[in-house]
């Protein structure tokens with residue numbers, strides 16, 4: 138079976154899970170009641186189904202940040218009382234950020250800006266292959282987000298393995314590659330695809346990589362906010378994740394893992410705080426996290442991320458998983474049962490995917506679908522190729538797709554609104570007039586006002602052709 142046929146099979150589900158209108162959010166998030174304008178003049182609560190891109194702050198996180206802000210002062214080298222408090226808060230947050238992903242006692246925990254930053258940092262720490270003197274080789278699959286592909290390609294000899302039609306076939310190909318074409322220093326794998334929510338079983342990847350002498354880095358951007366994950370329990374060597382996807386949108390992320398590569402690697406940023414001693418002609422760099430954290434750290438970001446970790450861990454993981462699975466199942470089946478709607482899957486044997494569901498509507502450009510959902514229904518989704526161009530291309534979706542994603546703050550009613558809105562599109566088409574302006578789908582003469590009191594003079598569309606993120610497909 139090809140990947141394309143696997144996709145088609147999943148687009149024709151044969152069962153229909155119950156409606157989920159009654160399912161409440163698992164945890165309260167900031168902004169859940171925010172009203173947004175529609176083109177017909179009504180205001181409706183915003184249905185945020187784009188949490189895989191950036192999740193709203195947990196109320197617990199925002200409250201904690203508000204408590205900490207009056208204590209905020211310079212960290213690490215300040216002698217003042219509040220500097221010492223802030224330093225203690227930052228270092229305590231580091232411990233929580235590590236514990237959240239099951240760090241081993243001797244693992245390093247580096248506070249970064251986000252997952253992209255963390256993976257670039259690790260790419261600069263790949264040890265040299267003794268045979269070539271060059272950074273060790275890296276093996277990745279073509280399903281990866283660009284953040285878990287481009288840093289390796291830019292740094293070293295990287296093999297991009299094409300995913301197979303099933304998890305089993307992909308694992309077999311991975312094992313063969315490791316056995317027959319190694320040595321590899323590192324296997325870089327996603328904890329959950331940002332396109333389909335699917336992943337390879339981490340234990341199997343670790344076993345194959347370690348048997349071949351390679352380490353494993355997990356791109357945890359989509360996994361860590363959704364499932365408990367432990368470095369110690371899985372044997373994964375490094376994990377990267379983002380605060381803004383983990384309900385802590387204050388600008389921090391993390392790289393956690395084995396210290397030896399991190400302590401020997403080139404300091405990620407050169408500057409104050411990363412050094413023990415500087416002379417005009419020589420510099421002695423720190424080891425430990427300070428080596429890679431030059432400049433003033435993001436104390437509030439780290440504290441917020443730690444608060445999110447505490448809040449997520451305070452809830453039974455089974456409860457969170459049930460909430461998410463119910464919403465995801467309903468999305469897959471509710472959308473997949475609609476005429477002309479195709480749900481994108483990588484594999485038909487993937488287990489326990491996270492709450493990310495990507496789909497297309499035949500006859501409608503994904504950008505138009507996203508603009509329609511926003512303008513006529515107050516629903517936020519993402520369209521494009523999701524910074525995963527190789528995967529979208531291989532699966533036959535080079536023109537992009539639409540992605541809906543859910544999290545702990547998503548009520549079931551948002552999912553039902555999306556399914557009903559897509560059904561209405563399929564049946565009646567859009568009611569407003571849309572046009573492509575400068576490569577973007579916009580409402581013709583968009584009447585929606587901007588929020589007052591913020592000095593805004595108009596809405597800005599979210600992506601453009603030639604967008605520096607490269608996440609947007611060409612709009613026909």
Ligand SMILES: Cc1ncc(COP(=O)(O)O)c(C=O)c1O
Nearest residue numbers: 251252253282284331358359379
């Ligand atoms: C799977 C995956 N990896 C990496 C990233 C990059 O995350 P960030 O933008 O927080 O660096 C994303 C973001 O969407 C993602 O979904």
